[in-house]
Amino acid sequence: MSVQDNEIDQAISDAANAQATADGKIVTFRQTTAPTAEGTGDIWIDSDDNNKPYRWDGAAWVAQDWDGGIWAKITGSGKPEDSATVGAQLGTNLKDSGGTVRGDADFLASFNKLTSTNIGSYFDTAAILSAYIGTAEIKTANIDDLNVTTLKIADNAVTIASGAYTEAETGVLPATSFDTIQSVTFTSSGNPVSIFWSSGINHPSGAGDVIFRIYRDSTQIYTSGTVDITGTTADLRKIFSATIQDTPPSGSVTYELRASSETEAHTADQRSLVAIETKK
Numbered sequence: 001m002s003v004q005d006n007e008i009d010q011a012i013s014d015a016a017n018a019q020a021t022a023d024g025k026i027v028t029f030r031q032t033t034a035p036t037a038e039g040t041g042d043i044w045i046d047s048d049d050n051n052k053p054y055r056w057d058g059a060a061w062v063a064q065d066w067d068g069g070i071w072a073k074i075t076g077s078g079k080p081e082d083s084a085t086v087g088a089q090l091g092t093n094l095k096d097s098g099g100t101v102r103g104d105a106d107f108l109a110s111f112n113k114l115t116s117t118n119i120g121s122y123f124d125t126a127a128i129l130s131a132y133i134g135t136a137e138i139k140t141a142n143i144d145d146l147n148v149t150t151l152k153i154a155d156n157a158v159t160i161a162s163g164a165y166t167e168a169e170t171g172v173l174p175a176t177s178f179d180t181i182q183s184v185t186f187t188s189s190g191n192p193v194s195i196f197w198s199s200g201i202n203h204p205s206g207a208g209d210v211i212f213r214i215y216r217d218s219t220q221i222y223t224s225g226t227v228d229i230t231g232t233t234a235d236l237r238k239i240f241s242a243t244i245q246d247t248p249p250s251g252s253v254t255y256e257l258r259a260s261s262e263t264e265a266h267t268a269d270q271r272s273l274v275a276i277e278t279k280k
Helices: 002-023 104-112
Strands: 028-031 043-046 052-056 061-063 162-166 179-188 193-203 209-216 219-228 236-246 251-261 267-277
Touching: 162 179, 179 193, 179 267, 193 209, 193 251, 209 236, 219 236, 251 267
Parallel strands: 028 043
Antiparallel strands: 043 052, 052 061, 162 267, 179 251, 193 236, 193 267, 209 219, 209 251
């Protein structure tokens, strides 16, 4: 009977301890509204306020401090700077390494520092699928396929060749002076000009020499020197041509093709003179 009495006593003691433990337990609630606490120390997680914790002090729910939003409490590599701003904007709260708020102008100024020698430090290879560019200055571009809806070119940005052609035969070319056998006039922008000329020469005796010259206004800029047009038969015809370069001043410019026959009564026909101003 003593053994049974001891076992009964132990069971009664264990039951008493369990009741005491249950009486002193801490209950945790997770809901959107304040619950009814069962005892001091109970915890309420407010699921409607970013899981903010409260503790029942015996009379009221008291908010508890927690470190969920303090960067200094977070350790390890790769975390953002302390007080980092999510969704930072230029001119509002986007700062440089020195803590100064930077705006659009500063951002664009940083791009102005890019040069042909240092751009490789910033962009090795760039693939841009879609871009809107308000204003761009491009020095050199290699474009495989260009599709332009509307192309606007400033006035006088594209130069059309200025030229003249005459088929009729001239009178006899002088021996001691130069006759103008073709001319062309245009308005120059002061850029280099390529000049193409050609002329047929008829020589009745099949012998003789001719000289061609190009004048810009009253200034001689080219001479062919003496051209021997000796042939084996009379009334032989030959064609001469050449290309030269010139850089005239801005304004109205007249180029003239002049010719002279040193020894025979030569005539010229099918004369052409073309001036093309090359824009850069």
